[in-house]
Amino acid sequence: MTARTSTTPAATPEAGGHSGEEAVLDVGPVAHGGHCVARHEGRVIFVRHAIPGEKVRVRLTDAEDNAKFWRADVIEVLEASPDRVEHFWRPADSGRAWQQGRPPVGGAEFGHIALPRQRSLKADVLAEQLRRLAGVELSPAVEPVGAGTGDGGAAPDGGTGLGWRTRASFSVTPGGKLGMHAHRSGHIVPVREMPLATDAINALQLWNLDLQGIERVEVAAPANGSRPLVLLAPAPGTKAKRLAAVAAQLPGDVSVASFDPVTEDVTQLRGRTWVQESAAGHDYRVTGAGFWQIHRDAPDTLVGAVTDFLHGGGFLHAGAVVADLYAGAGLFTAVLADAVGETGSVLSVEGAPGTSRDARKNLHAAPQVEIIQGRVERVLRQKPRDFDALILDPPRAGAGKAVVGQLVAAHPRAIAYVSCDPASFARDVGYFRQSGWDLAGLRAFDLYPHTHHLETVALLAPRP
Incomplete structure (x- = not known):
């Protein structure tokens, strides 16, 4: 049940150099990773807890003389964006935290931004990554998740973006x-x-x-x-x-x-x-720290987006040969098994042994499903076959060039790619485009309100 938005500490801030010093900055555009870009005396500074267009006072948190860029936290807002709101969680409020002599907690780095602007900033990041890494000019909106999730609507969280993590x-x-x-x-x-x-x-x-x-x-x-x-x-x-x-x-x-x-x-x-x-009419056993989507509405949202793409294109039907790669406990596998019926076949591949055992228990009544525990690239080498469609839901690092090459060699008619990281996703889209494939559909979802994270579901298909 490890959450995708969890972070392992990488370094202790204020380790040396100019760390701990203050500066006044004009905040520039949003960047991937929850920062905004600013410049100070010719040096790039990645600023957290800011909004583009603001003037802020910051505390340098990672500022070695020989570093290519520095990092900083906002400690005072001198000229605020109209989209700035009071942070809902005091320990994560950068200004308040540093007034108390400590850094803010992670995990709610967009909590000072109105929800519509949060989504527009995430859309900007996704568009920039696609343009820079894949050569694709596309600006999809980032959709709120859950019934009535217009801001202030009748969502389970009341439109606040709170109370969604299971x-x-x-x-x-x-x-x-x-x-x-x-x-x-x-x-x-x-x-x-x-x-x-x-x-x-x-x-x-x-x-x-x-x-x-x-x-x-x-x-x-x-x-x-x-x-x-x-x-x-x-x-x-x-x-x-x-x-x-x-x-x-x-x-x-x-x-x-x-x-x-x-x-x-x-x-x-x-x-x-x-x-x-x-989710999606099925029950799933998930053992220990096995992966499951953390937003209460995420499983049904993602299943719906994937199946809409595959059914709509005629790629998913009774008798089809399909695969669910990086399958976890079988969220998509169960839905694929329903769609292809007993005349079709589903290959389900998961690397984590415990999670793969869960998938076997969850899919034991589906004879059309073959569950294999192992690395995706190894399984695809050992079991080459032609597929009607694939679902790809890799970890944050993405699939990578070698796996993309193997997927293209498997000759599927379409691939539904589920991603939690716009940078690795855009990079992989670039690899697909180099292999003669195109992005045929894309949706983005705000499954992690008040953080910089988002989820995308894409349809990829060979060029005619």
Whole structure:
């Protein structure tokens, strides 16, 4: 249940050079990664917590003399954009955080921007990446997700962009309190709420637990209301008795397990080591930290977009030969199996052993499905075949040139490409275009409000 928007600390800010110094900047365009671009004395500075067109005072957080660019956080807004709003979460508010002598927590870096402008900035990033990396001139709108998600509409979150995360990842302070990392930092900020998470996650009140002996906490609360799961990553040397003591602090209807973040091995402490998710008319078992979309409406939204593209083009039908690559627990595989029927065939490929086992359990009643655990490039070499259609949902790094070449060599009539990163997606679209394919359709979804992330679903097809 590892969330795609989680970040592992890459560096401790203010390590040297000019870090900690202040500057006044005129903020330029948005850039991929949640920053805006500014210049100071001829040097590029990537600024977080700003909006294009503003004048701001910043604190340099990563500013070595020999660096190609510097990084900075806004500490004061001198000339505000009309799209600036009060941040909904004080620990993530850059100005307030630095007034208290600490960096803001990560994970809500667009919380100071009105939702319509957030989506327009994400659209700008997507268009720029497609133009620069793929040579495609296209400016798709980024669509809100969920019924009535017009701002202020009748969405589950009331149009606020809050309460959508069914999964969350937390760190633990040295004193054993729930916390979150600052961006690119080893600094852990204690938290007492997670406004982007669903009520079911916040109701667990994990911040009240004594988490001594724990390094990380993962929590999943399925949107269908089924039993939540809390995963505890113990610090080296933590005894079983300490893990049991942490588990005992949680409500009895919550499953608790320990897990190794490196191997993803899961050990039962209480209840189940998995959660039951529901989407597109199917139930799915997802064990431990296995991947599942984190927005409550994401699975149905993405399934709908993919099947609309494939059905609309006549690529998905009874008897078709199709594949679901980077298949996870089988979200798309189950839908493909329904569409092709018992006269068709579905190849489902997933690299993570635990997640692949989940897929086998989830698809055990579909004889037309062949599930293989392994790297996509290896499986495609070992099982060459011609496909009517493929679904491609790779991790953030994308598919890459070698896999794109293999996909083209498999001669599918179409590929539905689901991506959570506009840069790797645009790069791969460029590889497809070099191989004689074109972008035949594209939709973008705001599955991560108040962050810089977005999800795209594309239809790729060979040129006539």
